[in-house]
Amino acid sequence: MTDSNQLLFFLSALGAFNGFILSLYFAVNAKKKIFADYFLSLLLLVLSIRIIKSVFFYFNPGLSNVFIQIGLSACVLIGPFLFLYLKSSTGEKQNWAKHVIPYLIAITVLGVFYPYVEHQAFWSCWIVNAIYLQWFIYIILSLKYIRPIVQKIKEKESLKKIDIWFLSIYLGVAFIWLAYTSARYTSYIVGALSFTFILYLIVLLLIFRSRNESTFFEEKEKYKNKEIDAEMLDLIGQKLSIIIEKELYLNPDFSLEEAAKELKVTKHILSQYVNEILGKSFSNLIKEYRIEKAKRLLETEKNFTIESLGYDSGFSSKSTFFTAFKKITGLTPAEYQKSYSI
Incomplete structure (x- = not known):
């Protein structure tokens, strides 16, 4: 050999x-x-x-x-x-x-x-x-x-x-x-x-x-011993409305970093608030904002394709829009729109 x-x-x-x-x-x-x-x-x-x-x-x-x-x-x-x-x-x-x-x-x-x-x-x-x-x-x-x-x-x-x-x-x-x-x-x-x-x-x-002292199937408690004080909780709760008012979520690439910068809080604090107080991930929160926008468009805009309304709501692709909409509302965008045209 x-x-x-x-x-x-x-x-x-x-x-x-x-x-x-x-x-x-x-x-x-x-x-x-x-x-x-x-x-x-x-x-x-x-x-x-x-x-x-x-x-x-x-x-x-x-x-x-x-x-x-x-x-x-x-x-x-x-x-x-x-x-x-x-x-x-x-x-x-x-x-x-x-x-x-x-x-x-x-x-x-x-x-x-x-x-x-x-x-x-x-x-x-x-x-x-x-x-x-x-x-x-x-x-x-x-x-x-x-x-x-x-x-x-x-x-x-x-x-x-x-x-x-x-x-x-x-x-x-x-x-x-x-x-x-x-x-x-x-x-x-x-x-x-x-x-x-x-x-x-x-x-x-x-x-x-x-x-990092974690097992293969358990992540360490991400925010253990790092509680947000009551004043900061109120402040973030108020500031989150800025994302909706300015419709920042319409940007398909809108990220946690950009949100934290806009709200003038640290990325870690914002992530902790969304995870612990709202009980969801940041990406799911933004999806919900986009779905609410899509629902309004589906109810009022009848001369545009459903796919285009998905893009107008901040989704980057047709498949992502349809999957998220069905998961959150239990209906497809077409079924939802049809229920408002009867």
Whole structure:
């Protein structure tokens, strides 16, 4: 093995080994025993099994066919464990068995009656493609739990550390899927190297979060021991009306920083007021102002398209307007307008 190949082997194998260690960490040594930890642990475990198979197969093509079958079979649970991890982290109720047991039974039956050692062509042509398709479907299904984070990015809202964590896990698994499905055009070892890179990114996030003394699923109390005095509460309550009077929210890029500057208060105090006193985020507050404006326009303006009224209300896109309007009012803009034209 040449020096470059030795380095390649070391980097890719080290990632798989560390994946096993992290899997054990989340299963046993996490600070908080939260059920989502176990799905993350299992996700890292099946990824590590898949990666270690790739590493040894790349550097040892004569690898036992049984080991190859185990590595490929592990892929069938990567997508489900990603989905279950993200879903359980939101607190949603779920039936994990229906996302795991059927696939375990199916891959076991295939392994027994159509073992890789005797049906390599069948596995390569059909089973592997079906596994990657199933993996991709779960990546799409998992997008539901990443969409709120993407929305925050679109609206230039600050991300919490936990948001960055979930986004990193999701994109990491998606990138590994892409690396394997495109391996025929690049190199078979790219998937293993991708896992190593993503794993160390996860380790850096782990260290970062540990240094800030917060667990993986709990943000520190943002405003603990920093109460706003009564005089400041009254002042901000009065000043918030400036945003409505001047219709500052009609600017699609209107931000917390700009609001704080306009109201002559610190960004932190304004954020704390909106979060603690009003019980919502700043972006949601601005959405509500825009929806109220849109409702007035929908009631009075009949000669303009609904989409244009959304832009006139401060929304930057049609989809954002329609989604926010339905969420806040329970009606689509068209349904709302129709109710005022009867």
